[in-house]
Amino acid sequence: MEINYHEYLREKMMPHIWCSGCTHGIVTKALLRAIHKAGLNKDKVVVISGIGCASRMPGYLDFNTLHTTHGRALAFATGIKLARPDLHVIVVAGDGDAVAIGGNHFIHACNRNIDITLIVLNNNIYGMTGGQRSPTTFEGDISSTSVYGSIGQPIDVVNLALGAGATFVARSTSYHVQQLESYIYSGIIHKGFAVIDAISACYTAYGRRNKQKYKSVVDMLDYMKANAINISAAKEKGQAELKGKILVGIFRDIVEPEYCEEYAKMVERIKNKK
Amino acid sequence: MEINYHEYLREKMMPHIWCSGCTHGIVTKALLRAIHKAGLNKDKVVVISGIGCASRMPGYLDFNTLHTTHGRALAFATGIKLARPDLHVIVVAGDGDAVAIGGNHFIHACNRNIDITLIVLNNNIYGMTGGQRSPTTFEGDISSTSVYGSIGQPIDVVNLALGAGATFVARSTSYHVQQLESYIYSGIIHKGFAVIDAISACYTAYGRRNKQKYKSVVDMLDYMKANAINISAAKEKGQAELKGKILVGIFRDIVEPEYCEEYAKMVERIKNKK
Amino acid sequence: MSFRYEIRLSGSGGQGLILLGIILGETAAIYEGKNAVQSQSYGPEARGGMSKSDVIISDSEIDYPKAYNVDFLLTLTQQSFDKYTQEVKKGATVLYDSTLVHTTREGDYRLIGLPLNDTAIKDIGKSMVINIVSLGAIIKLSNIVKVENAEKALLKRVPRGTEELNKKAFYAGVNLVEKL
Amino acid sequence: MSFRYEIRLSGSGGQGLILLGIILGETAAIYEGKNAVQSQSYGPEARGGMSKSDVIISDSEIDYPKAYNVDFLLTLTQQSFDKYTQEVKKGATVLYDSTLVHTTREGDYRLIGLPLNDTAIKDIGKSMVINIVSLGAIIKLSNIVKVENAEKALLKRVPRGTEELNKKAFYAGVNLVEKL
Amino acid sequence: MGDIKKEVKGNIVTYEDGKTKIIINNRWCKGCEYCVVYCPKKVLTMERSKPIVVNLGECTRCMLCELRCPDFAIEVFKMEEKETR
Amino acid sequence: MGDIKKEVKGNIVTYEDGKTKIIINNRWCKGCEYCVVYCPKKVLTMERSKPIVVNLGECTRCMLCELRCPDFAIEVFKMEEKETR
Amino acid sequence: MADIRFIQGNEACALGALYAGCRFFAGYPITPSSEIAEMLSEELPLVGGAFIQMEDEIGAMAATIGASIAGRKSMTATSGPGMSLKLENLGYACITEIPCVIVNVQRGGPSTGLPTSPAQADIMQARWGTHGDHPIIAVCPSSVSEMFTETVRAFNLAEMFRTPVIVLSDEIIGHMREKIIIPEEGTIEIVNRKKPVCKPDEYKPFKGEEDGVPPMANFGEGYRYHITGLSHNEEGFPIQSGELVHKMNLRMHEKIYRNLDKIIKNEIYMCDDADVIIFAIGGAARSSKGAIRHLREEGIKAGLYRPLTIWPFPEETLLKACGKAKDVLVVEMNLGQMIFEVKRVLSPAGVRVEGMFDSSGEPFTPLAVANRVKEIIKR
Amino acid sequence: MADIRFIQGNEACALGALYAGCRFFAGYPITPSSEIAEMLSEELPLVGGAFIQMEDEIGAMAATIGASIAGRKSMTATSGPGMSLKLENLGYACITEIPCVIVNVQRGGPSTGLPTSPAQADIMQARWGTHGDHPIIAVCPSSVSEMFTETVRAFNLAEMFRTPVIVLSDEIIGHMREKIIIPEEGTIEIVNRKKPVCKPDEYKPFKGEEDGVPPMANFGEGYRYHITGLSHNEEGFPIQSGELVHKMNLRMHEKIYRNLDKIIKNEIYMCDDADVIIFAIGGAARSSKGAIRHLREEGIKAGLYRPLTIWPFPEETLLKACGKAKDVLVVEMNLGQMIFEVKRVLSPAGVRVEGMFDSSGEPFTPLAVANRVKEIIKR
Ligand SMILES: Cc1ncc(C[n+]2csc(CCOP(=O)(O)OP(=O)(O)O)c2C)c(N)n1
Ligand SMILES: Cc1ncc(C[n+]2csc(CCOP(=O)(O)OP(=O)(O)O)c2C)c(N)n1
Ligand code: SF4
Ligand code: SF4
Ligand code: SF4
Ligand code: SF4
Ligand code: SF4
Ligand code: SF4
Ligand SMILES: [Mg+2]
Numbered sequence A, B: 001m002e003i004n005y006h007e008y009l010r011e012k013m014m015p016h017i018w019c020s021g022c023t024h025g026i027v028t029k030a031l032l033r034a035i036h037k038a039g040l041n042k043d044k045v046v047v048i049s050g051i052g053c054a055s056r057m058p059g060y061l062d063f064n065t066l067h068t069t070h071g072r073a074l075a076f077a078t079g080i081k082l083a084r085p086d087l088h089v090i091v092v093a094g095d096g097d098a099v100a101i102g103g104n105h106f107i108h109a110c111n112r113n114i115d116i117t118l119i120v121l122n123n124n125i126y127g128m129t130g131g132q133r134s135p136t137t138f139e140g141d142i143s144s145t146s147v148y149g150s151i152g153q154p155i156d157v158v159n160l161a162l163g164a165g166a167t168f169v170a171r172s173t174s175y176h177v178q179q180l181e182s183y184i185y186s187g188i189i190h191k192g193f194a195v196i197d198a199i200s201a202c203y204t205a206y207g208r209r210n211k212q213k214y215k216s217v218v219d220m221l222d223y224m225k226a227n228a229i230n231i232s233a234a235k236e237k238g239q240a241e242l243k244g245k246i247l248v249g250i251f252r253d254i255v256e257p258e259y260c261e262e263y264a265k266m267v268e269r270i271k272n273k274k
Numbered sequence C, D: 001m002s003f004r005y006e007i008r009l010s011g012s013g014g015q016g017l018i019l020l021g022i023i024l025g026e027t028a029a030i031y032e033g034k035n036a037v038q039s040q041s042y043g044p045e046a047r048g049g050m051s052k053s054d055v056i057i058s059d060s061e062i063d064y065p066k067a068y069n070v071d072f073l074l075t076l077t078q079q080s081f082d083k084y085t086q087e088v089k090k091g092a093t094v095l096y097d098s099t100l101v102h103t104t105r106e107g108d109y110r111l112i113g114l115p116l117n118d119t120a121i122k123d124i125g126k127s128m129v130i131n132i133v134s135l136g137a138i139i140k141l142s143n144i145v146k147v148e149n150a151e152k153a154l155l156k157r158v159p160r161g162t163e164e165l166n167k168k169a170f171y172a173g174v175n176l177v178e179k180l
Numbered sequence E, F: 001m002g003d004i005k006k007e008v009k010g011n012i013v014t015y016e017d018g019k020t021k022i023i024i025n026n027r028w029c030k031g032c033e034y035c036v037v038y039c040p041k042k043v044l045t046m047e048r049s050k051p052i053v054v055n056l057g058e059c060t061r062c063m064l065c066e067l068r069c070p071d072f073a074i075e076v077f078k079m080e081e082k083e084t085r
Numbered sequence G, H: 001m002a003d004i005r006f007i008q009g010n011e012a013c014a015l016g017a018l019y020a021g022c023r024f025f026a027g028y029p030i031t032p033s034s035e036i037a038e039m040l041s042e043e044l045p046l047v048g049g050a051f052i053q054m055e056d057e058i059g060a061m062a063a064t065i066g067a068s069i070a071g072r073k074s075m076t077a078t079s080g081p082g083m084s085l086k087l088e089n090l091g092y093a094c095i096t097e098i099p100c101v102i103v104n105v106q107r108g109g110p111s112t113g114l115p116t117s118p119a120q121a122d123i124m125q126a127r128w129g130t131h132g133d134h135p136i137i138a139v140c141p142s143s144v145s146e147m148f149t150e151t152v153r154a155f156n157l158a159e160m161f162r163t164p165v166i167v168l169s170d171e172i173i174g175h176m177r178e179k180i181i182i183p184e185e186g187t188i189e190i191v192n193r194k195k196p197v198c199k200p201d202e203y204k205p206f207k208g209e210e211d212g213v214p215p216m217a218n219f220g221e222g223y224r225y226h227i228t229g230l231s232h233n234e235e236g237f238p239i240q241s242g243e244l245v246h247k248m249n250l251r252m253h254e255k256i257y258r259n260l261d262k263i264i265k266n267e268i269y270m271c272d273d274a275d276v277i278i279f280a281i282g283g284a285a286r287s288s289k290g291a292i293r294h295l296r297e298e299g300i301k302a303g304l305y306r307p308l309t310i311w312p313f314p315e316e317t318l319l320k321a322c323g324k325a326k327d328v329l330v331v332e333m334n335l336g337q338m339i340f341e342v343k344r345v346l347s348p349a350g351v352r353v354e355g356m357f358d359s360s361g362e363p364f365t366p367l368a369v370a371n372r373v374k375e376i377i378k379r
């Protein structure tokens, strides 16, 4: 059955606080469709976030929702999941939340392969605090703390997740709504830790400051449309050709022992010994 | 000229606190030889550590030495390097220090490509605090907080560094002293962030608890000897064959813009504009 | 005794009320040797929603930096009219935008409606400059700073290339009052 | 009035003084219904170096948990002999290992040297059990707990399979004193 | 295909032609224009910062406008399916 | 090749045969046995938890004992080179 | 048969937690607290609980709170450096009213300080460490038995008042071994959080009942609600209204400060006839009791006031017990912290308050304390 | 010509830092402090300084200390949640005696609280937040000009005493715009850390001189020495000797507490004849001054005691200035923090101390404060 968003929203909290054109809302809807498709029981879904514009999402959703501290959502989620492995635990985080202050929990959640789905609403900026540079801000781009252009290569969320050992890793964009939905869906049904790097657009705090690239919020979506390239297609291109491109696709999808299950097995082992 | 270790030691602090057979001392000597070979001026060398047995190293070395808080050495080092780019900044850290509590600084130092050399004295355990599980403890191994066997795959320091974008990444062991020295040397002369995963042995807090693997501290070194395999050789082997092996070698050595230099260039750019 | 003149600028985010406050304050503080304080309240996210900016002008030390005995109130939305007219001083001036505020209420204050927004759109061609139109009107109505000083402050603050546009908007505001 | 008996066990890390203290305390606390407190001081790294373990035994509440009026001192190294004999109570018993401690000093205490280490090595074949040999000697010398209770406590604490060995060491210590 | 009915209830505007129904929530809509820009059939246009339906007959019910609306403000229904989805 | 001289100064024991000099610092040495175990020529052996030189003539000055000593407690010198390195 | 053991304070703490129903522990090792984690890593799996060693103390605190939200009684343990790191999320537990227990086995500071030596220099930190106004409960055991019973009490208070509770111990108490009789099940009452009885759509997760404490639904039990660290209304959603924010803050404050009778606990030892009373907690209280033994032997009328609840500060009971003493000596293993509170309470009553402070990492001997008392009463 | 500007308090703070010689800033954005970082990210590269946005506040504090060790005057800025995270490394700066400045622009707490509203609820945290005994200096500006001058003073005190100094501001002061005259170079004296004059091998980096403060060599200047967060001796190496540890801790304490004359600063406004004195800092002090204006107009003799140094607490000057008043009203934008200190100092002198507290995130109006004063004096 097709989704009725209203069933998943806390309507009295709407309209949400996001700016006009902020694509965090697009990702939210993709998440809801994925949850709907997976047929999860709302009482068993927990959505957890840190602090930031992206992290305001759970407040609008009619699940068990937890808005924690900046960067720490995955650690809270780990406690919840281990305490109640039957719950579906989904974490949503901004790029700052996920890989700046939250970087340590990010890599350890990847390594632990605990059955949590993380969606990084990656808009390459600190939206909530007014547009400071984030670790995913592109080299040369202007932000309120990189007025002369950001120094250095941005962190690649996908590579980081791969390096840290995540078992499901994918990327899509707010433009590619159906692809995004399907990756989130795959992440949710994946047994183990899943990371979806969801490219999002913040015109207010980022686009506006980089007019040479984006004249409007629509330009930011157009940019995604024009520059997304699937990893299979990318394989045939050279380094130079891929410069500035957004690689999308499923980068890894493997089955490895999941943390809570391993814990349960350990308990069984001990019991049997006794 | 061959090294005279005495020139680099604070002899009145000796003997050091490390246990008999603790290979942190072996890594220390490899580091000193590498520094010696690189011909660095002692006044310009800064050695920084966090907290742990490994982190006690700087206290014995006749450089500018800084013993900081657990996990934070790289962040202190970043401040020092950016304030005085002419200094040679070397960070030494235990596995817990570097990739447990210090994981966030680790990935960001990698990403930033700041000209610091990090040596991870990776003994797969929290030595200082008496043998608790570390993120690099092997699956199934016993520690004081994994009495039923450690759950899950250990973090691979090299993969993590690669995923985070480090520009020089190598691994060697305390057994392979000359190789270790040469990697550290390469890391020091590398312009950018360099990570050397130096496999170390802690019998007191780790080996002793895993007698099925190690009957003595010598067994731990023998294990390194027997199981180290160079990445070029490893390429020809299958997954199964590589199980339990220690991959050694230089995993990445590329030149990318270094953070302090980029900062200096930015300053130049601004000046020229004015 | 010394004087303390409180101006409250209210409306919605995006109407440029903070810049308006800054220019008012700067005029008084830098070009007229007075003291001035400007402050604003932020919503949870500092974007959209209600916006409020207070400016206090005085010839002596300003202690409390927020308006609490408002002498002059600008309201550019219905919501802000409803909320803030309740809190003005007896005899205060209340200036509202005559198209954006539909329902007004009389009180112990001097009520003045001006087509600030329409002027910005029609005369200048940019609703964005409603704040600068308002600046002109406020100064002309309150006489709290001199028009020529405000012009100086204004021209220093606005982005290069927009000086003429803003000057035009400013005097459009001044004229609205002169025509009253 | 109630009694408070303070035992200080000193030597170097690796001599098993903490386990010795625990068995002493457990004997008193669990098998004899007395109160007991055991504590130890750690070096910066809890490995190697000087080691000290205090046991207080009393028939009533024990307030201060550390020894400060030592009734019985065991010293298994020269360094610990030198340091801790200075801090014992008048009339205390000082037991030292007659091969590990070369230079002794007389004082207001009863000084007893026994070949604890040699006994461990020669009679039992393991220098590791010096602590258990000492346990026997301490109990026989101090009479603070009963030998049979200490045996019970001992056998519960040591790893399975080593019971006989430890029992042998324990009675070797008891015998050293009986032979005095 | 059928008359186009437009119904306004407070902030909610409904367009319907028997085949397709489009509901726009003007309280939630923030006027980003995505729905208008990315509609392949130019069914929508902006009017006073909100989208209006100008070409309902052309609508292929591709759902792209709904999928890309960040504000849950536009919904498209296929009338032949059970309406209460 | 020359007589083997052994000199003891406090905790420092020096062995020398004109070709090779080995210095062992017994205060720093913690008796891990690495030097003994990994000497390819069995030049060293353990005695009362410390290494002693028993076969200096066999020493190839490969330096492995020194390289692997974690405690800076054993040093090997080639006498033909300048001794104070 | 009675379960008598001779164990460390830290082990007793772990056993107390299990007794209280703790079924989740998230930690990060640190001396001198690690034994708590170690014991629970072994025991929790045996009773259907979960243990996890997190990547750092921040994560450990977060996971502890998370598990409690999911319905498990949960705990974390640490020492100074780790405590400093837990503070941000401790404040989160305060504002979201999530019950949990944090053990701080104090060691020498500041910074890494003296990792293996005792101190009591985190007392004020326990009260004021995290930013913003927040109430806190902190209990301080002084024996191995109390490591057990106070941990149980900490869980009970946490559940009763929906609040984090700190067990403020020190290296002396944590590491020493003592006899302890493990109480049988049922001997000590165990408190569990109030559950909502209303229908899910009527549930107001942050509306206090008469005692100021809202009932708490666990996640996954059908009450889908929102928890945020932003100032929020009774439904749990963020608000800007200053009035409501202040009201909510006050309620959280008052749920503690209006229920002091259920929270405050003291040992008042030989104070009735005392001329001089020692105020001390934890390890220092043991030294002080030893001192009193000596002093009484010498005929000096000394007593001990030992709070087992240090936060909220026992103002009333302290004033009642000590308000008439001539001298009060505050004995602390730090450079002076509780003395500020004691002075505030007792100075206006005319009591002379003096301090005995030390940060050497070595416990006070009873004789040293006794001597100090004698000095004071001589004045 | 005088450099007159109409700028935000946060901007004035950044300019004050530059004036004081700050050449390094490491930060992590957080409302309402971010403007400080933003301005310095723009200005520092122009004056040969460095700005870096770190991965989190812990790293920002660490980098700030690191840069100071390398010889740069350095600063970081944050608000409550970030402050809580900086605490562990703040303690490190204390024990290693590294000069640096930490700005906390206070907002509503606890936890995320009210991110865009003012509060003054981190006052006690500034004193006691990090674990272990440590002295701290905290200054509290109350105007845009003071954001400048107090930042300069913070750097001077940091350099003079080899200690971290906290600038404790609040959202009101940080975000409001006011006229400020930027002083010319040389107008305000700038203090730089004492350098060692001895030979490198004689250098004892932690041996206090007469004032208790050791000279400080920067890394890379030929004095190769060791810095550790463990308790250490004068050479900087870890020690176990309790006596030496305590001595070192005492020295660090006393270098602050024996130099109060150089540290304490107050505004004492209309207190001479006052019957009732308001005690307040920062934004609340502005409300209080407004109240006094009203009260004086009505003939009520009210005054203001406004500490610009809140830590160490100005006990002596407070007692001198207010010891004879009948009433003191402590006005705080929190649920009561400084009042504990004020009571401790003034209650024994018989002064009636009352508090006016609010955590709504809305500043007190002068009228509300004036009314409260009238209530009090009526009693
Ligand atoms: C400990 C802490 N540090 C800093 C902040 C301030 N802060 C709030 S949100 C945010 C970053 C927001 O960026 P991101 O996570 O990318 O989310 P976005 O707003 O862009 O969706 C920061 C730095 C905070 N709330 N807590
Ligand atoms: C914030 C903080 N948390 C915990 C500790 C306790 N601690 C000290 S060292 C250490 C880990 C040591 O392990 P590793 O870094 O691997 O070094 P090793 O001792 O094995 O060389 C821990 C957890 C601390 N000092 N500070
Ligand atoms: S500031 Fe950016 S991220 Fe935040 S709501 Fe606006 S557009 Fe979205
Ligand atoms: S405990 Fe382990 S890591 Fe630490 S010194 Fe001993 S062997 Fe080395
Ligand atoms: S459903 Fe498709 S065709 Fe119809 S209005 Fe929406 S985008 Fe246009
Ligand atoms: S996409 Fe949604 S929010 Fe944007 S204009 Fe269309 S209906 Fe409005
Ligand atoms: S140098 Fe080589 S051969 Fe000589 S003793 Fe050492 S290890 Fe043996
Ligand atoms: S390797 Fe070094 S420490 Fe080990 S036994 Fe040989 S000399 Fe001693
Ligand atoms: Mg972002």
Ligand SMILES: [Mg+2]
Pocket (backbone or CB within 6 Å): B052, B094, B095, B096, B121, B122, B123, B124, B125, B126, B127, B134
């Ligand atoms: Mg380790």
